[in-house]
Amino acid sequence: MRKVSYRDALREALQEEMAKDSSVFIIGEDVGRYWQGAFKVTKGLAKKFGDERVRDTPISESAIIGVAVGAAITGMRPVAEIMFGDLSTLAMDQIANQAAKLRYMFGGQIKVPLVIRMPFGAGVNVAAHHSQSLEAWFTHVPGLKVAVPSTPYDAKGLLKAAIRDDNPVMFFEHKLLYPIEGPLPEEEYTVPLGLADIKKQGKDVTIVATLYMVHKALAAAEELSKQGVDVEVIDPRTLVPLDKKTITESVKKTGRIVIVTEDCKTGGVSAEMAAMVAEEALDYLDAPIKRVAEPDTPIPFSPSLEQFVLPDEERIIKAVEEII
Amino acid sequence: MFEIRCFEEKVYDLYGRNLVPGTIHLYAGQEAVAVGVCANLGRDDYITSTHRGHGHCIAKGARLDKIMAEILGKKTGYCKGKGGSMHIADFNVGMLGATAVVGAGIPIAAGAGLSIKLRRTAQVVACFFGEGASNQGTFHEGINMASTWALPVLFVCENNLYAMGTRQSRVMNIANVADRAAAYGIPGKAVDGNDVLAVYEVARGAVGRARRGEGPTLIECKTYRQKGHSRFDPATYRPEDEVKRWLEKDPIQRLKTRLLKDNVLTEQKAKEIEDAIAAEVEKAVEFAEKSPYPEPEEALEDVYA
Numbered sequence: 211m212r213k214v215s216y217r218d219a220l221r222e223a224l225q226e227e228m229a230k231d232s233s234v235f236i237i238g239e240d241v242g243r244y245w246q247g248a249f250k251v252t253k254g255l256a257k258k259f260g261d262e263r264v265r266d267t268p269i270s271e272s273a274i275i276g277v278a279v280g281a282a283i284t285g286m287r288p289v290a291e292i293m294f295g296d297l298s299t300l301a302m303d304q305i306a307n308q309a310a311k312l313r314y315m316f317g318g319q320i321k322v323p324l325v326i327r328m329p330f331g332a333g334v335n336v337a338a339h340h341s342q343s344l345e346a347w348f349t350h351v352p353g354l355k356v357a358v359p360s361t362p363y364d365a366k367g368l369l370k371a372a373i374r375d376d377n378p379v380m381f382f383e384h385k386l387l388y389p390i391e392g393p394l395p396e397e398e399y400t401v402p403l404g405l406a407d408i409k410k411q412g413k414d415v416t417i418v419a420t421l422y423m424v425h426k427a428l429a430a431a432e433e434l435s436k437q438g439v440d441v442e443v444i445d446p447r448t449l450v451p452l453d454k455k456t457i458t459e460s461v462k463k464t465g466r467i468v469i470v471t472e473d474c475k476t477g478g479v480s481a482e483m484a485a486m487v488a489e490e491a492l493d494y495l496d497a498p499i500k501r502v503a504e505p506d507t508p509i510p511f512s513p514s515l516e517q518f519v520l521p522d523e524e525r526i527i528k529a530v531e532e533i534i
Numbered sequence: 535m536f537e538i539r540c541f542e543e544k545v546y547d548l549y550g551r552n553l554v555p556g557t558i559h560l561y562a563g564q565e566a567v568a569v570g571v572c573a574n575l576g577r578d579d580y581i582t583s584t585h586r587g588h589g590h591c592i593a594k595g596a597r598l599d600k601i602m603a604e605i606l607g608k609k610t611g612y613c614k615g616k617g618g619s620m621h622i623a624d625f626n627v628g629m630l631g632a633t634a635v636v637g638a639g640i641p642i643a644a645g646a647g648l649s650i651k652l653r654r655t656a657q658v659v660a661c662f663f664g665e666g667a668s669n670q671g672t673f674h675e676g677i678n679m680a681s682t683w684a685l686p687v688l689f690v691c692e693n694n695l696y697a698m699g700t701r702q703s704r705v706m707n708i709a710n711v712a713d714r715a716a717a718y719g720i721p722g723k724a725v726d727g728n729d730v731l732a733v734y735e736v737a738r739g740a741v742g743r744a745r746r747g748e749g750p751t752l753i754e755c756k757t758y759r760q761k762g763h764s765r766f767d768p769a770t771y772r773p774e775d776e777v778k779r780w781l782e783k784d785p786i787q788r789l790k791t792r793l794l795k796d797n798v799l800t801e802q803k804a805k806e807i808e809d810a811i812a813a814e815v816e817k818a819v820e821f822a823e824k825s826p827y828p829e830p831e832e833a834l835e836d837v838y839a
Contacts, residue, residue: 235652262651270678272675273644276640276644277679279642280645280646281649284646286653307635312631312633313837313839314836315621316623316625317611320631353837
């Protein structure tokens with residue numbers, strides 16, 4: 211199978227859905243023909259589909275999402291880009307109060323088919339305003355779906371499914387994933403929202419990891435296999451809806467779970483998953499639930515500081531060893 | 535206009551009898567704005583609305599009974615009891631819904647305008663908001679985008695002088711919100727918002743401009759709410775003589791007086807119209823009161839499509 215980067219896989223998804231459905235359009239800062247996306251995901255799309263459908267905006271995150279909401283409730287399927295997930299704060303009313311709630315408040319009269327793509331995450335030394343992992347915030351808002359692809363295959367399949375979904379979907383793209391290559395089929399496919407993927411089968415301990423941390427978890431699993439520990443790595447792929455079944459079934463098999471996410475530990479994605487496992491599979495656990503997450507600080511700038519706060523293989527291995 | 539007034543008086547009465555859950559923000563006094571603007575719109579055109587939105591719904595052609603049922607929290611209401619007074623929507627008549635976050639409807643209206651442009655239809659959008667909303671960032675962001683892209687939107691500011699209890703002069707360094715249009719290179723028109731014919735004329739020009747693809751217009755309608763901000767507000771922060779002056783400029787009475795003077799209307803005809811409307815409102819109340827409340831479990835529906 212051909213190898214394609216995460217970035218190019220996302221672009222293929224956008225291109226295919228735009229070619230198929232004239233109501234799909236892209237809106238965001240510097241997504242158009244001049245800059246072609248801060249991370250080049252939209253490269254070439256303005257040339258192919260025109261400036262109307264690959265629309266550069268002023269620096270106005272609130273209005274980017276507000277305009278996308280207005281278009282979504284009147285027949286379009288916008289794909290909005292917030293250049294850095296950190297800047298979603300500026301659009302929070304439009305995301306959390308408008309996009310997420312209009313359908314409900316209006317008694318189901320309308321659908322809000324909207325995708326909000328957000329490059330995000332730490333590891334490139336750009337400090338506290340360009341590095342955060344804010345997925346958990348959006349899982350706390352009923353009405354939103356939250357997609358967290360870790361591979362090119364999942365990125366393309368989930369983005370296509372998100373564009374076709376009739377709900378607002380927050381789509382998180384970790385910026386360290388863009389250059390990562392992986393196998394991509396030639397034929398068309400989608401990945402349904404709400405279906406986890408077992409990235410590596412194992413029987414001794416379950417690691418649930420998301421986004422860039424999936425790759426760290428797989429590396430840790432490889433290391434642990436040398437010690438004779440057989441790790442199962444599960445990638446939920448979407449946080450809302452969450453595939454509880456795949457996670458709890460794995461826990462029932464292994465009796466042990468380590469949850470690895472890049473976001474802050476308190477009130478984070480890992481907290482919700484730990485609570486879910488405690489509620490639904492506590493009797494199957496042979497050891498305490500372990501979490502490896504960011505230690506509740508803003509992301510610092512200097513490489514040594516940044517590396518210190520980010521979960522890594524060493525910490526994942528240590529967490530596994532503590533419960534084996 | 536009389537329909538809106540009659541409806542709002544009935545809501546006020548029902549609230550007093552403890553039949554309306556939550557709070558209400560009445561449109562009484564501002565009727566000429568919604569009516570003057572919406573008289574220029576077709577069924578396919580869109581409007582966005584605010585927490586003070588009953589008048590917008592009625593002017594755009596939404597049904598009185600379903601609005602009233604929603605205000606009373608009934609299953610037969612426009613939003614099946616999930617929205618209430620501040621969130622009424624009727625997508626069948628282009629009423630894109632009321633949002634209660636001040637200023638939030640402005641970019642949404644611009645988005646409906648962008649949708650029209652991308653779909654290449656001849657529709658327009660009228661976006662209602664208050665002078666308080668014009669101090670929000672969404673006002674700047676939304677109108678900047680709409681003007682840059684020449685979107686077919688009427689930004690209709692209902693300047694009723696007070697953002698809750700805060701008088702405009704205490705929070706703005708200009709008298710006319712319309713002057714802000716200059717910052718976006720679009721026409722800004724201030725108009726007597728208690729004169730329905732004046733509002734109609736200004737809106738007509740703006741709708742024509744929008745349909746011709748020439749872009750948005752900012753219309754400031756100078757008006758006044760005859761009641762407090764919400765049901766429990768006695769509005770003691772407003773000088774008595776100011777209230778009295780504005781009550782004398784009541785938009786319904788002004789139109790009626792003019793129509794009588796011009797011999798377009800007779801007292802008898804006026805009474806017939808008013809009686810017919812009052813009967814319609816009574817029917818709406820009856821429908822709403824007789825309607826069932828939603829089943830509690832319906833709270834779990836409509837979160838996702």
